Amino acid sequence: MRHIQVAAVRRIRYSCTLFQLSAHPLMPPALEARNLVKHYPGVVAVDDVSFAVPQGSCFGLLGPNGAGKTTTVEIIEGVTPATAGEVWYMGEPAGERFRQEVGIQFQATALQDHITVRETLEMFHRLYDRRADLAEVIKACSLQDLLNRDNRKLSGGQRQRLFLAVALVNQPRLVFMDEPTTGLDPQARRNFWDLVKTIKSRGTTVILTTHYMDEAQVLCDEIAIMDHGKIVTQGTPDALLQERYPGIIIELPLADIVGDLDSLEHRVIEDLGIVEVISADVSGTLERLQPLISDFNNIKIRQPNLEDLFLDLTGHTLRA
Amino acid sequence: MLRRIFAVFAARNREFVRDRGSMAWNIVLPVMLVLGLSYAFGGDGRDQYTIGVLQDSAEIDSAQHPFLGTRFVEFVPVQDEALALRKVAHHQLDLLVSFDATPRYWVNPESPKGYFAERLLLQSDSAIANNISKNIVDGQEISYADWVLPGILGMNMMFSCLFGVGYVVVRYRKNGFLKRLRATPLQPREFIIAQVSSRLVLILAITIFVYTGTHLLLDTRMEGSYFALLLVATLGAICLIALGLLVSARVTSEELAGGLLNMISWPMMMLSGVWFSLEGANPIVQGMSRIFPLTHVLDAARAIMLDGAGLADVLPNILVLVVLCIVFLGIAAAVFRWSPD
Numbered sequence: 001m002r003h004i005q006v007a008a009v010r011r012i013r014y015s016c017t018l019f020q021l022s023a024h025p026l027m028p029p030a031l032e033a034r035n036l037v038k039h040y041p042g043v044v045a046v047d048d049v050s051f052a053v054p055q056g057s058c059f060g061l062l063g064p065n066g067a068g069k070t071t072t073v074e075i076i077e078g079v080t081p082a083t084a085g086e087v088w089y090m091g092e093p094a095g096e097r098f099r100q101e102v103g104i105q106f107q108a109t110a111l112q113d114h115i116t117v118r119e120t121l122e123m124f125h126r127l128y129d130r131r132a133d134l135a136e137v138i139k140a141c142s143l144q145d146l147l148n149r150d151n152r153k154l155s156g157g158q159r160q161r162l163f164l165a166v167a168l169v170n171q172p173r174l175v176f177m178d179e180p181t182t183g184l185d186p187q188a189r190r191n192f193w194d195l196v197k198t199i200k201s202r203g204t205t206v207i208l209t210t211h212y213m214d215e216a217q218v219l220c221d222e223i224a225i226m227d228h229g230k231i232v233t234q235g236t237p238d239a240l241l242q243e244r245y246p247g248i249i250i251e252l253p254l255a256d257i258v259g260d261l262d263s264l265e266h267r268v269i270e271d272l273g274i275v276e277v278i279s280a281d282v283s284g285t286l287e288r289l290q291p292l293i294s295d296f297n298n299i300k301i302r303q304p305n306l307e308d309l310f311l312d313l314t315g316h317t318l319r320a
Numbered sequence: 321m322l323r324r325i326f327a328v329f330a331a332r333n334r335e336f337v338r339d340r341g342s343m344a345w346n347i348v349l350p351v352m353l354v355l356g357l358s359y360a361f362g363g364d365g366r367d368q369y370t371i372g373v374l375q376d377s378a379e380i381d382s383a384q385h386p387f388l389g390t391r392f393v394e395f396v397p398v399q400d401e402a403l404a405l406r407k408v409a410h411h412q413l414d415l416l417v418s419f420d421a422t423p424r425y426w427v428n429p430e431s432p433k434g435y436f437a438e439r440l441l442l443q444s445d446s447a448i449a450n451n452i453s454k455n456i457v458d459g460q461e462i463s464y465a466d467w468v469l470p471g472i473l474g475m476n477m478m479f480s481c482l483f484g485v486g487y488v489v490v491r492y493r494k495n496g497f498l499k500r501l502r503a504t505p506l507q508p509r510e511f512i513i514a515q516v517s518s519r520l521v522l523i524l525a526i527t528i529f530v531y532t533g534t535h536l537l538l539d540t541r542m543e544g545s546y547f548a549l550l551l552v553a554t555l556g557a558i559c560l561i562a563l564g565l566l567v568s569a570r571v572t573s574e575e576l577a578g579g580l581l582n583m584i585s586w587p588m589m590m591l592s593g594v595w596f597s598l599e600g601a602n603p604i605v606q607g608m609s610r611i612f613p614l615t616h617v618l619d620a621a622r623a624i625m626l627d628g629a630g631l632a633d634v635l636p637n638i639l640v641l642v643v644l645c646i647v648f649l650g651i652a653a654a655v656f657r658w659s660p661d
Contacts, residue, residue, distance in 0.1 A: 079502050079659060096505065104503045110495035112331055114338035119331060126327035127504040166500075 028091030030055040030174050030205035031076065036085035038071050038229075045071045046082075047229035053222075055090075055173075058196075058206040060220030062213070062306070064314055068229040069209045070107055073178055076207075077104050089174070100130050103172030105163045107179045107209075111151045117162055118147040125169040132171035140198060141165040142191075157188035164195060174205040181215060193218055213306035223306070227314040237306055244312065245304035247280035250289070252299055259292030269311075278304070324506050328514035336484070336522055346526050350476040354469055354534045369437045372398040372407065374418040378603060385419045387444035393437075406627055408434070409459025412467075416457075417441065423452040428459060462626055466541040469534055470621040471594035473527050477553070478560050478588060478614050480523050482581050485515055486564035490577040493568075493659060502658035509653055512565060516649075519561050520554065527553060543628030549621060552634065555641040556617030562648030563613065569655045588612045593619070616640045 029052040038046035046068045053059040063069045074080035076087050078094065087094040089102070111120050121143075125134055138144055141161045146154065154162060160180055167175055177196070181189040189212075196219055200206055210216055216223055217237055224234040233240060252275045254268065264285065266277040279285035282301065290296065337343060373380055373388065373395050380397055382389040398404040398416070407413040408426050415437040416426040425441060427434045441452075492498045501511060534540060542549075563584065571577045591598065591605065592614035598606050609615045620637035623629035631638070 077503055079499050099503070099505045102503075104500075106496065106500060106503075108496055109500045110497045111500075112335045112497065114335045115331055119334060123327045123331045124504065127324050127501075127506050129505070 027055055029053055029088075030057075030090060031059075031207065032086075032088040033072070033076055034086040034088065036072060036075050036087075037083045038068075038075060038080070039083045044229050046075065049085075049226070049229070049231055051224055051231065051234060053174075053205060053207060055205055056200075056203050057221040058200055058208060058219050060216040060223040061207065061209045061226060062211065062216055062223055062310065063209075063226035064211060067226040067314075069226050070178055072226070073176055073207065073209055077102070077176055100128060100170065101173045103167035103170060103175040105160075105167040105175070105177045105180055107182070109163065111162075111166075113150075113152055115151055116148050117143055117151065117154070120151060120162065121165055121169060124166045128170035130170050132169055134169065137165050137168045140168070141195060157184050157191070160184060160188070160192060161195070164192075168199070172204060174207065175199060177206065177208045179210055180208070181210070181212060189215070213310055217306050225310060225313055232313050233309075240309055241304050241306070244309055245278055247278050248282060249302050249304050249308065250277040250279060250282070250285060250299060251275075251302065252277065252289070252293055253295075256293045256295050256298055258294050261292060264288065267312075276308075321507075321510060325510050325514045325517070328501075328506065328511060329518045332515065332518040333522065336518070342484075346476065346480055346523075347530060350472045350530050351533060353472045354465060354538070369393045369414045369433055369440070370396060370412070371437055372396050372404045372413045372416040374398055374401055374404060374416060375420070385445070387417070387441055388419075390440060390444060393440070405457055406459075408457045410626065411459075411461035415441065424455060425452060426455040426457045428457045430458075431461065460541075462541060463538075465534075465538045466626060467622070468595070469531070469538075469540050470618055470625055473531060473553075474556065474592070474614050474618050474621065475589055475594045476530070477523055477527060477557055477617075478585060480526070481519060481557055481560035482564040482567070482585055484523075484564070485519050485561050486568040486577055486581050487574065489515065489565065489568040490571050490574050493572055493657075494574060496659075498658045508656045508658070512649070512653055512656065515565065516558060516561050520557050523557050523561075524550075524553060527557075540625075542625050544624035544630065548629075548631050548634065549624050551631070552617060552620040552624065552638065552641070555638060555645060556613060559613040559617075559641050559645045559648060562645055562652055565652040565656070566648050569652050570657050588614050591615070592617075593622075610640075613641060613644050616644075 031053040033049055033051050036046050036049045037044070049068075049072050051059070061069045061073065071080060075082045075085070076094075078087075078098070087098075089095075089098040115123075121134060121138065125131055138147065141164055143158075143161060143165055146158055146162075151159075151162070164177070164180065167177075180196075181192050184192065193215065196206060196208070200219075206219070208216070208219060220237060222234070222236050223240070224231045226232065235243075254270070254273045254275055257275060261275065261277070264277050264279070266275055268275050277285060277289070286299075289299075293299070369392070371393055375397055376399065378397055380388055380395045388395055396413070404413060404416050405426060408416050408428050408431075411428060411431045411434070414427075414431060414433040418424045425438070427438045429435070438454075489498075492501075535542065564581070567580050567584065568577055571580065589595075591609040592612045593609070594614070598609055616637040620629075620634035623634050623637075
């Protein structure tokens with residue numbers, strides 16, 4: 001099952017890479033954050049954050065709760081003023097053009113009561129000079145059957161689809177999605193991923209904040225991991241994983257360890273009651289492990305993933 | 321710009337009209353108040369006479385004349401003779417007397433209470449009965465319903481404008497809807513214009529509906545021009561909406577907004593002449609009442625409806641309302657914030 005998932009991830013990433021190659025090398029980044037700083041009384045929420053997002057790519061900003069990713073994104077979106085720093089859009093300081101061409105799906109927002117889905121979309125549609133074909137947006141977000149429903153009577157997944165549709169009414173060149181699948185069931189999450197892939201396939205740049213590592217792995221071409229207001233690492237998921245984990249992970253129950261593992265590169269995760277051994281030579285490592293564990297049947301072998309990287313870099317377990 | 325304003329305007333109208341509870345309350349409450357108060361105070365509920373005393377002083381000196389010591393009579397000092405005569409004409413004063421060098425009194429022969437008040441005056445002192453000169457004032461009685469109708473319509477307008485705008489904006493800010501709008505090309509001034517327009521259209525429609533209904537039901541008095549009345553109502557509504565926006569320009573807590581709006585609305589309701597006239601009240605209180613926009617709305621509306629005043633007559637009230645509108649809207653636009661921070 002895991003092999004199938006990994007293969008799917010690679011296929012998606014391959015198609016995105018093709019798209020990026022088609023972009024002109026002198027094209028300015030869709031977005032540049034330059035030395036962003038945000039101070040609240042007694043707290044540095046964002047501490048000198050800089051990154052650039054190429055046009056047509058999907059950039060993931062990851063981090064545990066309170067890492068500063070939402071504040072960073074809201075500074076970029078222009079809804080929270082920065083203490084210091086600059087935001088550039090398509091090679092120029094973010095201004096009126098940015099507001100016209102950017103779509104935003106907020107993590108927490110609300111719509112008007114007593115208003116239907118259609119009326120909500122029509123209202124936001126009229127706020128922009130640059131406008132998408134509303135029928136296409138409705139179809140892309142699968143809202144056809146909900147158009148006459150009161151906003152208050154939508155399920156969590158339906159609301160997220162409406163929020164995404166609101167973010168798309170201006171045919172955006174850049175879309176922000178702030179934890180778009182938080183609180184959704186697995187089926188709704190996967191449906192949402194399909195929507196994001198469709199948006200990406202049209203050449204729209206996507207900036208995604210999430211604390212779901214599988215989501216980032218499926219959707220993002222490049223990620224940055226934030227903790228305590230800073231970016232702790234940045235790159236493509238594959239490059240970051242290869243750099244950090246030159247091999248695969250052999251997972252052992254802590255209770256089964258009967259010998260000394262010091263001769264092997266490993267880490268103990270006491271919360272989960274496991275030991276992880278990283279190895280480029282699986283058969284050799286398994287041979288060396290044989291006398292050190294009591295039950296060989298409990299061993300699991302798996303590819304390293306972003307969750308491992310996240311855990312290593314932030315020391316946080318993931319919280320949904 | 322107009323497209324964006326209209327988009328927000330239309331959505332806000334739909335939201336209000338579909339909120340049936342609020343909508344019904346805005347219409348039913350004033351009608352019930354007018355009917356209830358007309359029933360309670362429209363008949364012979366008052367057990368005393370009200371007699372105006374034309375004099376320079378703000379205090380009644382009962383030693384001035386034995387009549388001024390009569391029990392169960394409310395003596396009201398008045399300085400403005402023309403205003404007092406209008407009140408005699410409309411049976412709001414049963415009699416007007418002057419005990420200066422040339423004692424005089426004014427009475428409306430069509431007023432039953434005026435007749436009895438006149439008898440009391442003439443019997444209070446035989447000497448004066450021969451010396452005092454009688455003056456006739458003609459005019460139709462103004463019922464309590466006539467008098468209170470502008471007050472209740474004004475009060476309904478005040479609550480609808482202050483809470484319907486102020487509270488809603490704070491709710492929008494708290495639940496993140498304003499943040500969502502901020503991320504669009506919509507400008508704060510466009511949002512404010514849309515909110516003012518939306519509430520203005522709705523409150524004027526409701527006020528006209530309620531006025532027409534009560535007017536037909538109770539045959540209330542309308543001496544002046546409907547255009548002048550509409551102009552005063554429009555200016556008053558804009559002024560009160562702007563005040564609601566000003567209160568809510570930065571507030572993020574509905575509780576705080578409710579407290580602030582109550583702090584403004586209750587004194588305004590008590591001191592603007594919604595339920596009773598402030599004539600005869602402490603001059604400081606009367607002066608304070610002039611700072612409230614509702615006072616100017618009601619003074620102008622009553623002058624138009626009851627006395628047939630024209631635009632020129634109510635120009636001072638109109639000018640005050642225009643100035644207040646500009647000040648409130650200007651400050652609200654300057655200090656407005658989409659979200660805290």
